[in-house]
Amino acid sequence: MKNELAILCIEDEPDVLDALVRDLAAFEDYFLVETASDVNEAEGVLDRLRASNTAVGLIFCDHILPGKNGVDFLVELHKNPDTRLTRKVLFTGQAGLEATVTAVNRAGLHYYIAKPWNPEEVVACAREQLTRYVIQAGLNPLPYMKILDTDQLSAAIARRDFLTDR
Amino acid sequence: MSRIRCILLVAGLAALSLPLWLSLDGLSLGGHIALGIFLMAAIFWMAEPIPIYATSLLVITLQVLLLSSQGIVVTFSDPPTVAPEAVDSEVWVIPESAYSSATEQVYLLESNGSFRGLSVEVVERGNAGVLVRPFTIPPDTELLADAGHWRRGIEPVSYTVFLGTLSNPIIILFLGGFLLAAAAVRYELERNLTRIFLKPFGNAPSNILLGMMLVTAVLSAFMSNTATTAMMMTVVLPLIRQLPDGDRFRIGLALCIPVAANIGGIITPIGTPPNAIVIAALAEQGYSIPFGIWMLLTTPLVLVLMAIVWFTLMRLFPCKQAQVELELSGNFQRSPKAIALYLIFGTTVILWVTEAWHGLSSSLVALLPIAGLTACQVVEKQEIRSLPWEVLWLVAGGIALGISMRDTGLAMWLISGVPWGALGVLGLLIVFCLVAVTFSNFLSNTVTATLVIPLAIGLSVGGVLPDTQTLFTVALMIAVSCSLGMALPISTPPNAIAYSTGLLRTVDLAKVGIFTAVVGILLAMASALLLWPLILPSITG
Numbered sequence: 001m002k003n004e005l006a007i008l009c010i011e012d013e014p015d016v017l018d019a020l021v022r023d024l025a026a027f028e029d030y031f032l033v034e035t036a037s038d039v040n041e042a043e044g045v046l047d048r049l050r051a052s053n054t055a056v057g058l059i060f061c062d063h064i065l066p067g068k069n070g071v072d073f074l075v076e077l078h079k080n081p082d083t084r085l086t087r088k089v090l091f092t093g094q095a096g097l098e099a100t101v102t103a104v105n106r107a108g109l110h111y112y113i114a115k116p117w118n119p120e121e122v123v124a125c126a127r128e129q130l131t132r133y134v135i136q137a138g139l140n141p142l143p144y145m146k147i148l149d150t151d152q153l154s155a156a157i158a159r160r161d162f163l164t165d166r
Numbered sequence: 167m168s169r170i171r172c173i174l175l176v177a178g179l180a181a182l183s184l185p186l187w188l189s190l191d192g193l194s195l196g197g198h199i200a201l202g203i204f205l206m207a208a209i210f211w212m213a214e215p216i217p218i219y220a221t222s223l224l225v226i227t228l229q230v231l232l233l234s235s236q237g238i239v240v241t242f243s244d245p246p247t248v249a250p251e252a253v254d255s256e257v258w259v260i261p262e263s264a265y266s267s268a269t270e271q272v273y274l275l276e277s278n279g280s281f282r283g284l285s286v287e288v289v290e291r292g293n294a295g296v297l298v299r300p301f302t303i304p305p306d307t308e309l310l311a312d313a314g315h316w317r318r319g320i321e322p323v324s325y326t327v328f329l330g331t332l333s334n335p336i337i338i339l340f341l342g343g344f345l346l347a348a349a350a351v352r353y354e355l356e357r358n359l360t361r362i363f364l365k366p367f368g369n370a371p372s373n374i375l376l377g378m379m380l381v382t383a384v385l386s387a388f389m390s391n392t393a394t395t396a397m398m399m400t401v402v403l404p405l406i407r408q409l410p411d412g413d414r415f416r417i418g419l420a421l422c423i424p425v426a427a428n429i430g431g432i433i434t435p436i437g438t439p440p441n442a443i444v445i446a447a448l449a450e451q452g453y454s455i456p457f458g459i460w461m462l463l464t465t466p467l468v469l470v471l472m473a474i475v476w477f478t479l480m481r482l483f484p485c486k487q488a489q490v491e492l493e494l495s496g497n498f499q500r501s502p503k504a505i506a507l508y509l510i511f512g513t514t515v516i517l518w519v520t521e522a523w524h525g526l527s528s529s530l531v532a533l534l535p536i537a538g539l540t541a542c543q544v545v546e547k548q549e550i551r552s553l554p555w556e557v558l559w560l561v562a563g564g565i566a567l568g569i570s571m572r573d574t575g576l577a578m579w580l581i582s583g584v585p586w587g588a589l590g591v592l593g594l595l596i597v598f599c600l601v602a603v604t605f606s607n608f609l610s611n612t613v614t615a616t617l618v619i620p621l622a623i624g625l626s627v628g629g630v631l632p633d634t635q636t637l638f639t640v641a642l643m644i645a646v647s648c649s650l651g652m653a654l655p656i657s658t659p660p661n662a663i664a665y666s667t668g669l670l671r672t673v674d675l676a677k678v679g680i681f682t683a684v685v686g687i688l689l690a691m692a693s694a695l696l697l698w699p700l701i702l703p704s705i706t707g
Contacts, residue, residue: 046328146668151403154663157396159351163659164554165431165439166218166610 004135004143005057006032006049007126010042010073011091012065018116020091023119027126030147031057040066046083056086057133058126060113063092063099067141071099074107085137089113138161138162174215177206182228192582196574199232199239204576207567209688211403211613218272218610219556221701222563226328227563229570234280234325235279245317247275247308247603251519253297261295266313267664272298273310273318280321281310287590327569329341331562335529336435336446340558342532343436345539345624346511348549354496354502355511356385356397361494371415371485374492376476378402379422383430383472387437388515391427395660398423399667406669417485420669421678424660429471429686432464432645434518435528439561440615440648444641446565447619450572451626453634456521457528457704462701466691474685480680507543523642557612566617568623577624586630591639594631598622598640599687606651607679611658615648634706641695650686653679 007027011017017035024033032054036042038068042061049056052125059077063070070090092116103109110132111125131149134141140162141153157163183197184205193201203225212222217521230239250258250272265288271495274283286298310318331337360381367377378398384396402423406416431438435445435457445455455463498504516525517531539545571577586594598618605614624645626637651657653676655665661675 057626065522142662142666145663151400151666154396154399156405157663158393158400160552163396163663164557165392166557166560166612166659 003028004054005130005139006034006054006115007058007060007130008034008036008056009060009091010036010041010065010070011060011062012037012041016062020122021113023122024126027130027147030144031130038065039070039073041072050131052080055137056083057130057137058087058089060089060091060122063090063095069099071095071103071107073102074109084108085133087111087133089125089129091115091117124157135160170213171215172598174209174213178206178209181209182554190247190579192522193576193579195316196233197319197576197579199320200570200574200576203228203232204567204571207563208266208617211617212609217653218555218613219461219560221559222560222566224383225282225563226566227628229328229566230325231324233320233517233570233574234328235322236325240279240317240322242318242387244282245315248311248312249306250310253331257289257297259295260309261311262291263312264309265296271313271466273313275308275310276322278322279316279403294350296453308464309593314589322574328566331446331569332559334446334562334565336442336565337558337562338441338536339529339532340436340442340561341553342380342514342529342535343388343547344390344553345545346514346535347393348553349507350389350511351393351537351546352395352545352549353499353501353507355498355507356389356394357494357503358496358498360385361496363670364492367492369489369492369555370651371490372476372480374405374490375415375479378419379426379472381699382423382426383433383468386427386430389434390557391438392659393433394430395424395663396428398427399486403492403667405492408490409485409487413484413486413628414483415487416501416644417670417674418481418485419452420667421483422479422665424664424675425475425652425678425682426472426656427660428658429468429475429682431460432468435460438649439557441645442561443615444619444645446561447568447623448638448641449625450569451637452460453638453706454527455585455638457518458520459701459705460463461519463693464646467646467686467693471682471689472602472687474676475682478681482678482704488675497564503544507539507544509669510538510544515543532536541653555588560610560612566618567616571620572623572627577620578628581624581628581630582623585627591632591636593642594625595640595691598644599690602644602647603683603687605641605651607653607657607683608651611651614651615644618644618648635699635702636700638706639698642698643690646690647687650683652682 007024009017009020011020021033021035034045036045061070061074074088077086087110088107089111090109091113100115110129113121113125127148131152132147134144135156139155145153172560182202185195190198207221207225210216211218232239242302248261248264250260253544260272261590269283271283271285273283276282363381364377365374382394382398403448405418409416412475448455514531514535517526518528521528589597590632602618619641622640625642627629631640652661655661655672655675665675
């Protein structure tokens, strides 16, 4: 069940990226946690994941990056059918009002985390967003019951007939 | 993984081709074909290289192709036929090859493509052929020109027999149940009923555990065990979170739901798919069990079993707290559609339970929710599309397999050679019980019922079971046993759900699951000996 879903973190400062990945340690047994330092590298990671049939459930994306900025990248991902359902989190201290509005309106932004962040908020956010992804993408919830929101996943099983008597 | 799958698929195909390379004494060619399909299905159902419902559809397809009048084997085999010539009104001339001296019969081509044997007396053998009498047949009748032709071994039936399993009365009954459940979920009826039912149980941990088990069992008797478990987990998880990490009662709470859901399915004919397989197999033999009678037969043993399991869970997983807060909020919906649902739900359940009095079969009653809920648009396209159709297909394939196993003589052939009679009825019950419980721990419960029930039918047809009442007893025992296999996380979807929460370990599940199965078997045995003989005569006559 490992490697069926990935979390992608895009951040150009290595220390910040390390800290974020450390905060997500609890998820590593259940999800593939991938990192990239800019959009170019992120696109490479996405290609590789696509080739191994691994969907990206959640993206944490910084705004100010070398090269293309984070919000523009999220807008692209939102337009791409492969990553349309992917939960998108803007993870930044420097996005201005305009960029944030663009992210909400045109990238279908799901969550905004302001730096410096609270580790508990990151964990809660990842848990909530990945739960929604599993339900919306129609994945079998059982492998994720332990790590994600068990109540919501149980309710989804009852409501949507993911599993049936056999 | 994919290599194992390839091996399994090849093994299945090899089993299917069995009639081409194996000839078994006393089994017709049709029986060989049915055996090939049976073995392929058994391999696919057990090891699941393809989904179990896909195997069921494959079974139906293969039966239509290989065993039906309209299938490729019968359509394209084109066995040689010959028209007998009349010498006078009684004596006919037929070619030597058309007469089988072994059986002293000739074989008449029937309109459905099978050949009917007709005993004849040989008057004279000559160069022109054999003169036989009496041979009174309508004009234009054709005989099989080669009495030893292989096609005589297949007695095809219309393909509607196999396709019809998809709308077998028991399938319609289940469809009615599915629609009721889908509507209940849409209008939160099951949640609200849970809230009402749980209220009287108060806040004491032992009472709450009992309440949870009873509500789960009752809901799973009418809804799918899996959906019930998932819904009840959302009720029980907030309770579990109130308890400190080390409190063993957390395990008890998480365990009681799947156990109660598994055994709750036993209570009604629509509780769980194995019941459908058993009821359909009896119906093929011309016997029916009214809905209410089924409940009367199984409810006592389920209630006693629940009480014992409850007591045991409280012992094994005691609660350190004196009280647990159970908070359930919500209101019954009052929209016109919700009210229509309540009325249809109530009427249907009442008519089902009272079937023995009014005589309308439960499948007919199921048309009420099917037509009523769709006409009132209580369920709409979205709910209809998300019904668990694959469960219906799984059951239909099981019914179809049972039909050809009986009709081709395969079921009889399988049981011949074993001196079943020496076991006695009690021994037979124990054997069926243990086989069904063991299999259902590892396999789908429905598949277990599908593989085991044809043997019981064979024993009945073969005269090993002394009377109809014994057949009913064995059949009920198989149905009950198939629901008792719950020792592992993979045994049933309810177990899988509870286990996936991480609240319980495999060893907890195994301990309680095995205990429940053992006590369940003993109680079923007690029912078979003490209770069922009082009730069954009213339906077996």
